[in-house]
Amino acid sequence: MTNITILYENNAFIIALKPSGVNFHSEKEAGFVVQTSQKTGIPLFPVHRLDKMTSGLVILAKSSEVAAQFGKMFENREIEKYYLAISMRKPKKKQGWVKADMGAARRGDYKLLPTMNNPAITQFISCALRTHERFFLIKPHTGKTHQIRVALKSLGSPCAGDERYAAAEEARKEDRGYLHAYALRFVFMGEPFSFVSPPNEGERFVSTECINQLKIWNKPWELF
Structure with a gap:
């Protein structure tokens, strides 16, 4: 059983932290959703998902009705999501937008x-950390599969440890894929919610330089 942290819980939903390297849905073994259901003792309904390499904040509904509500909120872009990433490559630009349609490769x-028929829209800022490390704070305005990973690759700065979009040999030397779901902000049933959870796994994410930068980025919605 993976060590899963429940950050918040009410009678409608929970906010849980997904570790890096754990499948979201069950494959050969129980995935994150099933493991979290087992931990809480109640059936849970995912309303969004994270890739296997991505850690961080996940909303899980306690009923299909609540899941449908969150589904509409995501569709209407009423849920703000913020991610952190580290790359070992300098980006073509240090901040701005990546906007384009996405297709299968x-x-x-x-x-x-x-x-630009139905584009993936990604906004970001970045700064330098240690030698060769580029730290990104990212706000996706759409929710397409691999959106952030593809956007960073298009900037010439794929996530460190991303065996799919970075140089595989280099990526395999990393202790994890460096993408983390850092913050969520939304209004549910008239009540405002905001959650921020810094990464706690991965040598690059827990460096002094990274931790110090997150003190500046502690309210990411104020930076976009």
Whole structure:
């Protein structure tokens, strides 16, 4: 059983922390959702998902009705999400937007397309940490599969440890994939909620330089 932290719970939903390297849905073994249900003793309904390499904040509903409510909120872009990433490559630009349609590439990868029919929209700022490390604070305005990972690759700065979108040999030397779901902000049933959870696994994420920068980025919604 994976060590899963429940950050918040009420009668409608819970906020749990997904560790890096754990499948969201069950494959050969119980995934994050099933393990969290087992930990809480109640059935839980996912309303969004994180890739296996990604750690951080996840909303899990306690009923299908609440899950449907959150589904509509995501669809209407009423839930703000903020992510952290570290790359070992300098980006083409230090802040701004990545906007483009996404399409399937080889081996289950995705890529940006030269069209804007239904674009993935990603906003970001960044700063330097230690030698070669670039630290990103990212606000996705849409929720497409691999959106942030593809956006960072398009900037020439794939996530460190991302065996799919970074150089595989280099990525395998890392202790994790460096993408973390850092903060959530939304209004549910008239009540405002905000959650911020810094990463606690991965040598690069727990460096003194990273921790100090997160003191500056502790209210990410004020930076966009």
